[in-house]
Amino acid sequence: MSDHEKVRELLALSAADALTRAEEEQVMNHIRTCADCSAEVDRWRLLAAGMRRLPTPQPRPVIVERARARAAIRLAEEAEHRWHRIVMLGVILFAWAMTLISWPVVKLVSGGILGMLDPGLNHAWIAFAIFTTIVWISGGAAAVFLSLQQRRERSLA
Amino acid sequence: MDMIASAAIAWEGRVGLESEVAQLQRGDLDALSALLARYQNRLYRYLLRLVREPAEAEDLFQQTWVRVAEKIRQYDSKRNFEAWLFTVARNIAIDHLRRIRPESLDEPIPGMPGESPVTRLPSGERPVLDGIMDRERSGRLAQALELLPVSQREVLTLRFEEEMKLEEIADVIDAPLSTVKTRLRRGLDRLRNTLETNYPGEVWQ
Numbered sequence: 127m128s129d130h131e132k133v134r135e136l137l138a139l140s141a142a143d144a145l146t147r148a149e150e151e152q153v154m155n156h157i158r159t160c161a162d163c164s165a166e167v168d169r170w171r172l173l174a175a176g177m178r179r180l181p182t183p184q185p186r187p188v189i190v191e192r193a194r195a196r197a198a199i200r201l202a203e204e205a206e207h208r209w210h211r212i213v214m215l216g217v218i219l220f221a222w223a224m225t226l227i228s229w230p231v232v233k234l235v236s237g238g239i240l241g242m243l244d245p246g247l248n249h250a251w252i253a254f255a256i257f258t259t260i261v262w263i264s265g266g267a268a269a270v271f272l273s274l275q276q277r278r279e280r281s282l283a
Numbered sequence: 284m285d286m287i288a289s290a291a292i293a294w295e296g297r298v299g300l301e302s303e304v305a306q307l308q309r310g311d312l313d314a315l316s317a318l319l320a321r322y323q324n325r326l327y328r329y330l331l332r333l334v335r336e337p338a339e340a341e342d343l344f345q346q347t348w349v350r351v352a353e354k355i356r357q358y359d360s361k362r363n364f365e366a367w368l369f370t371v372a373r374n375i376a377i378d379h380l381r382r383i384r385p386e387s388l389d390e391p392i393p394g395m396p397g398e399s400p401v402t403r404l405p406s407g408e409r410p411v412l413d414g415i416m417d418r419e420r421s422g423r424l425a426q427a428l429e430l431l432p433v434s435q436r437e438v439l440t441l442r443f444e445e446e447m448k449l450e451e452i453a454d455v456i457d458a459p460l461s462t463v464k465t466r467l468r469r470g471l472d473r474l475r476n477t478l479e480t481n482y483p484g485e486v487w488q
């Protein structure tokens with residue numbers, strides 16, 4: 127490929143300011159002596175200028191307002207989700223802390239101070255385990271119910 | 284002196300933008316309004332160039348801002364916000380095209396389209412006759428642009444209308460720089476070829 131042909135390939139990109147400095151210099155040096163390429167690059171520049179001057183279509187104000195409203199609702203939902211996650215984590219930590227703390231209390235109540243030192247299982251442990259399981263299942267069911275209720279209210283809104 | 288003034292304005296604009304983005308990450312609705320005002324025309328134009336239908340572009344425009352509200356906390360402030368925003372819009376538009384008109388992602392539509400909504404807008408305050416001629420030329424140019432494949436059309440609009448650097452375009456379309464250059468050159472080639480075939484002798488400034 128001759129120098130002329132190589133430069134010819136670069137002319138469109140030159141008009142788009144998309145060449146490296148070395149390539150741009152190559153183009154400039156060539157078009158100083160080549161009238162054909164000089165005219166050609168001018169045609170590309172006219173096209174590029176036309177592209178830059180295309181009118182900007184604008185969205186209708188009602189669409190912009192709708193986009194703002196929908197995005198604002200989404201922002202609020204995202205903040206709400208984040209808050210829910212924090213609350214849920216806090217509640218879980220609290221529940222586990224209460225569970226762990228209540229175990230020695232149950233042993234103390236059911237077996238006295240000596241009972242606390244007894245690592246073995248007894249009837250109180252079974253009752254405690256059943257009670258804890260019921261509480262956790264009820265809590266989970268309530269959380270699911272509230273979440274579904276909230277989702278339904280949001281879809282109605 | 285002019286260079287210093289324009290650099291100062293650009294710096295102010297960048298600082299303002301960074302502050303608006305940071306505020307939006309904290310859920311500030313005023314920042315959402317400010318960013319919408321800042322980007323509404325450019326974003327809508329980009330989406331319209333991609334999908335060509337105003338009704339679809341309007342819908343995608345809204346979806347884009349909803350997605351921005353959803354993802355803004357994941358935005359890394361080290362990244363260029365404009366590139367991030369246009370990437371969000373592009374992903375939504377490409378998903379839409381893939382679902383509605385998968386063929387449009389590969390091939391241009393044959394023939395010249397009729398009057399396009401892209402052409403309905405006024406140009407600047409030049410003499411009336413010049414204005415009419417400019418509008419006609421711009422309309423033809425916009426129509427020819429619509430005939431390009433999406434991949435070339437989007438690179439052309441990002442380069443010439445959004446005035447993005449090649450690196451920013453590569454970031455938006457998630458492609459290497461060499462691909463951006465290839466699409467840019469092929470797009471310009473095809474655009475010029477279409478115009479010269481349909482309107483011989485016309486000057487496209």
